[in-house]
Amino acid sequence: MAMNLVHQLCCRSSYWERTSATRIVPWALGGVELGDSALEVGPGYGANVGTLRERTAALTGLEIDPALAARLRDRRSDQLRVLEGDGTAMPLPDKEFSSVVCFTMLHHVPSPAQQDALFAEAFRVLRPEGVFAGSDGLDSRLFRLIHLGDTCVPVPPATLAERLSGIGFTDIEIGTAANQFRFRARRP
Template identity: 70%
Template structure:
């Protein structure tokens, strides 16, 4: 999951953290209860940590980049449990979290199969009735320009619901904004996937 220099600078900036805390996270999670135990897939530089900690009791992050995982541990200490791992193959037991979230990172997952594996893993680690929610960017010329040299595989919002239901989620909602879309989906109460 490569990121260009500009992208790395933006994602670790105070501006991005402020944007995430005041715009991205509130819009993506509007009206949702994350419950006591939440997991963020791909926290990256940690822009969402403070905003998420206001919404849940315990927060865990699964980060694939070992340098970013170490930085998250140093920067956020006891407010975030950091697990180094791949969101498409998480080293976590099933049915552990009330909610799973991810923000502006799905397009960095390099293949459709790996994106779908990430969705399946989110379902697996959720407790029955738990919510999977987040947001991702919309494809377009400016979006592509920002991602020159990056791993960039945007998810078309009009296909997202079918892909989420395809791995077993129900109550899927997709809403498209100006530059991004948000999604919400639930693990069915009787779902027993491991």
């Protein structure tokens, strides 16, 4: 996963944390209960930690970037357990979480096959009736411009329901807004 300098500065800004807390996470999780134990895949700089902690008793973050994982441990260890690892091969036991979430990070997964591996891993670590939910950006010229020099493989929302059902998820809902989409799915 690579992010250009402008993208890094944006993602660690207080502006982004406010935007995530007041717009992205509430829209993505509207009506979704996270249960007692949530996993955030790709927490990055931790913009969603405070908002997610208000929705669950226990929060774990799985971060692939060692420097970001260390930063999260230093700054947010009182709010979440931080693990370093790859969302496509999670170092976690089966059926550990009541929910798995990810926000504005799926496009940083380098290929559709690896995105599908992440979806399969989310399914594996969810308990029965657990929810997989989140959001990501819609592909556009501006989206691509912001991501120049980044790993950027947008997820087409039109194909996401089929991809998730192929893994075994049910109760799949996909919604779109001006520049983003959200998804919700359940492990039966």
